[in-house]
Amino acid sequence: AQSVAQPEDQVNVAEGNPLTVKCTYSVSGNPYLFWYVQYPNRGLQFLLKYITGDNLVKGSYGFEAEFNKSQTSFHLKKPSALVSDSALYFCAVRDGRDDKIIFGKGTRLHILP
Amino acid sequence: DTEVTQTPKHLVMGMTNKKSLKCEQHMGHRAMYWYKQKAKKPPELMFVYSYEKLSINESVPSRFSPECPNSSLLNLHLHALQPEDSALYLCASSQGPPSGRLDTQYFGPGTRLTVL
Numbered sequence: 150a151q152s153v154a155q156p157e158d159q160v161n162v163a164e165g166n167p168l169t170v171k172c173t174y175s176v177s178g179n180p181y182l183f184w185y186v187q188y189p190n191r192g193l194q195f196l197l198k199y200i201t202g203d204n205l206v207k208g209s210y211g212f213e214a215e216f217n218k219s220q221t222s223f224h225l226k227k228p229s230a231l232v233s234d235s236a237l238y239f240c241a242v243r244d245g246r247d248d249k250i251i252f253g254k255g256t257r258l259h260i261l262p
Numbered sequence: 263d264t265e266v267t268q269t270p271k272h273l274v275m276g277m278t279n280k281k282s283l284k285c286e287q288h289m290g291h292r293a294m295y296w297y298k299q300k301a302k303k304p305p306e307l308m309f310v311y312s313y314e315k316l317s318i319n320e321s322v323p324s325r326f327s328p329e330c331p332n333s334s335l336l337n338l339h340l341h342a343l344q345p346e347d348s349a350l351y352l353c354a355s356s357q358g359p360p361s362g363r364l365d366t367q368y369f370g371p372g373t374r375l376t377v378l
Contacts, residue, residue, distance in 0.1 A: 183366070192266075192352055192369040193305065239304055243365070249318065250367060252304035 151176040153223075153242045155253035162230045163261050170225040170256050172240030181243040182223045183250065184214055188236045199223060210234070230260045265289075266370035268353050274376045277343060283373045285336040285353030293317075293358030294336040295367065296328060299350045311336060312358050343377045350374055 152175045162168040174180050181200055185193040197208025204216045214225050225238060240253040266287045275281050285294065293312045297305035310318035311330040325347075327339040336353055354367040 185369075190350075190372075190374070192268075192371040193354075195366060195368055198366055237302070249307060249310070255302070255304055257302075 151180075151242050151244050151251055153182075153240045153251060153253040155238075155240055155256045157256050158254075159257045159259065161259045161261060164232055165229055168227050168230045168234070168258065168260070170238050170240075170258060172223045172225065172253060173221050174223060174240075174242050175221065176242060176244070178244075180216075180221075180223075182214075182216065183241040183243065184208065184212070184223075184225050185239045185241060185252075186210075186236045187239065187255075193239065196225070232260045232262050234258060235260045266353055266355055266368055268351075268370040268373050270373060271371070272374045272376075274378065275340065275343065276378050277345075279343075280339070280341045282340065283338040283351055283353075283375075285338075285355075285370055286334055287355040287368075287370075288334055289355065289368070290333075291355035291357055291368075292333055293356045293365070294330060295354040295356075296326075296336070296338050297352040297354065297369075299352055299372070305352055309338075340375075343375075345377050348375055348377045 154173045183198045184196040187193050197206050199206050199216045207213045212227050237255050239255050241250045243250040269284045295310050296308040299305045308322045309328040314330045325342050329337040350372045352372045353370040356365045356367045
C-alpha cells in the first residue's frame with residue numbers, strides 16, 4: 150500500500166532563513182509525489198510534483214523539492230522564508246493505477262518575523 | 263487557468279434540511295472529486311467521477327449523494343446530516359485518464375459546512 154509520512158507536526162523558521170518541510174514515502178511502484186499548501190480557510194493549492202527525471206523539482210512561490218530515491222524522501226525547500234509562507238503543507242503520493250492520491254497528515258509551517 | 267469554483271462558501275443547515283454543494287471547472291478536465299476535511303487534518307476522499315461516471319465511492323453514508331450533470335459540473339446533495347458532518351468540503355478536478363502519471367488534482371476553495 151502506498152503512503153506518505155510527514156514526521157513534523159509543526160516547523161518554525163525565522164524569516165529570511167532557509168526552510169525544509171520533510172516527507173517520506175512508501176510505494177510499490179514508481180512514485181508520483183506532490184506538495185500542496187493550504188492557507189487558513191482556503192482550499193489546497195498545488196505547489197509542485199515529481200513524476201520522473203530531475204531529482205530537484207521547482208514549483209510555485211519559489212519552492213522546490215528534492216526527490217531522493219535511496220532515502221525515499223521528497224522534502225520541500227525554500228532558500229529564504231517569507232512570513233506569508235506560513236500555512237499548512239501537505240505531501241501526497243499517487244498510485245499510477247487509479248485516480249486516488251494519499252495525503253500526509255500535514256505540517257504547519259510558522260515563519261517568524 | 264487552473265480555477266475550480268465552489269458555491270456556497272459557507273452553509274449552515276439543520277439536520278432535517280436538504281441542501282446542495284456545487285462545483286464547477288472549465289479546464290476541460292474529465293475527472294472530478296469530492297473530499298471532506300476536518301480541522302487540521304488532511305482531506306479525505308469521498309467520491310470520484312471519471313468521464314461523468316462514478317468511479318470511486320469511499321463508502322460514504324447515503325446522506326451524501328453526488329451528481330455529475332456534465333463534465334464541468336459536480337454537485338453534492340446533502341440530506342439528514344449529522345453535526346459530525348460539519349467540515350470543509352473540497353472539490354477537485356484533474357485531466358483524468360489517459361493522462362496517467364501526468365495527472366494533477368486542482369482544488370477549489372471549499373464550502374465550510376456547519377450542521378446544527
